[in-house]
Amino acid sequence: MKVGLSVSTADPMVSEALACCGADIVWIDMEHAPLGKREVLAHITAVHCAGASAFVRLPAADANLSKPVLDMGADALVFPMVSTAEEAGIAAACMCYPPEGTRGYGPLAANKYGEDADYALHARERLLCCVQLETGKAVEHAGEICAVSGIDAVIIGSMDLSYELGCPGRFLDGAFVSAVREISCQARRAGIKLGCFAPYTPEALELYGSVGVDFFLCSGDLALMTKAAREMLAELRCLS
Numbered sequence: 524m525k526v527g528l529s530v531s532t533a534d535p536m537v538s539e540a541l542a543c544c545g546a547d548i549v550w551i552d553m554e555h556a557p558l559g560k561r562e563v564l565a566h567i568t569a570v571h572c573a574g575a576s577a578f579v580r581l582p583a584a585d586a587n588l589s590k591p592v593l594d595m596g597a598d599a600l601v602f603p604m605v606s607t608a609e610e611a612g613i614a615a616a617c618m619c620y621p622p623e624g625t626r627g628y629g630p631l632a633a634n635k636y637g638e639d640a641d642y643a644l645h646a647r648e649r650l651l652c653c654v655q656l657e658t659g660k661a662v663e664h665a666g667e668i669c670a671v672s673g674i675d676a677v678i679i680g681s682m683d684l685s686y687e688l689g690c691p692g693r694f695l696d697g698a699f700v701s702a703v704r705e706i707s708c709q710a711r712r713a714g715i716k717l718g719c720f721a722p723y724t725p726e727a728l729e730l731y732g733s734v735g736v737d738f739f740l741c742s743g744d745l746a747l748m749t750k751a752a753r754e755m756l757a758e759l760r761c762l763s
Contacts, residue, residue, distance in 0.1 A: 524736060527578065529720075529743035531556030535569035537744050542573030550720070550740050551579045553592075554603050564595045568632065571596070578653070578740075584610060586625040589617040596632035599651035601678060606660040608667040615673030618652045624673075651675045653718065657683035662702045669713035676716035676737070679706055681727065694726040707734040722746075 527548030528541045538549045549570045551563055558566075563579060570577040580601040581588045589600055602614035616624040620643055634642035652673055656665060657680025669677060681694060690696035703719075710717040718738040721727040731739055742750075 525576075525738040527738060527740040528747075529740060530566060531558070532744050533558060533562045535562075535565035538566045538577075539569035539573045541744065542570050542575035546575055548576045548578050548738060548740060550601070550743075551577060551597075552743070553588075554580045554582050560591055560595075563592060563597075564632070567595050567597055578651075580655070584614040584617060586617045586627070590627050590629070593618070593626060593646075593650070594629055594631045594633050596630075598649075599653055599676075601653045601655055603655045603680065604657060604683075605654035605668065606656075606658045607664050608671050611654050611668045611671040611674055614654050615652055615671055618650055618673060619647050623647075651716075653678050653716075655680045655720070656706055657681075657687070659684075659687050659702075662705055665706045665709040666712070669709045669715055674713075674715060676718055677706060677710050678718040678720055678740070679703060681719060681721035692722070692724075694721065694724065694730050700730060703730060703734060707736075 525547040527550050528546045529550040529552055530538045530541065531552045542549050551558065551566045553563060567577040576598040578599040578601055579592050579597045580603060581592065584602040592600060600618065605611050605614060617626060618624060620626050620628060628643065630642055653676040654668060654674055655678045661668065682692065684702060685691050685693060685699050688698045688702060690699050693699065707717055716737040718740060719731045719736050720740045721731065723741040
């Protein structure tokens with residue numbers, strides 16, 4: 524199983540440090556974090572320098588958003604809130620050059636700034652197209668989504684899915700466990716990878732360990748920093 528940490532701050536030293544700590548994957552978040560293209564490029568470069576894989580979560584499945592990130596050399600794109608096979612198909616098309624897809628040609632770091640002359644011929648096979656399943660509708664259509672050509676992995680968006688199912692953050696609730704097992708079953712049937720994005724809690728570890736996810740993506744830079752700061756400050760206050 525691959526393990527990863529997420530980044531929402533702008534400084535690439537943070538992503539490099541997390542990769543140096545041993546993260547297989549650094550998840551660079553453009554959906555919720557205020558990261559622009561320059562920051563994302565710096566993060567991708569830093570992650571690669573440290574020997575990890577750079578997963579970038581986009582705000583939506585849109586070729587205008589995915590093109591520059593692919594050109595920067597991201598290893599995987601994560602498309603959030605995918606709930607139907609049609610939406611999954613749009614995401615898959617973003618990863619490919621025509622005629623199979625909608626990606627425009629203009630690689631930068633992705634083809635080593637022109638050194639990889641045959642980049643376009645093998646670009647798609649080097650990339651992972653990940654769709655995030657985080658709604659009840661996505662669970663209902665999991666089989667159809669997993670069967671879409673070009674989808675390499677499904678990632679369970681644990682918090683949003685638990686809220687939608689009426690059990691926020693309760694990852695051992697029966698409804699949530701059933702949803703996770705259904706997605707897992709459909710991913711295995713389709714022969715694609717299964718991942719999760721979840722808080723680092725005993726309940727999440729128990730559940731996702733039991734279904735055997737291929738990658739577990741969890742706590743981010745701010746969560747790790749603030750948790751450590753709170754604990755340290757609490758201990759210091761005990762001295763007075």
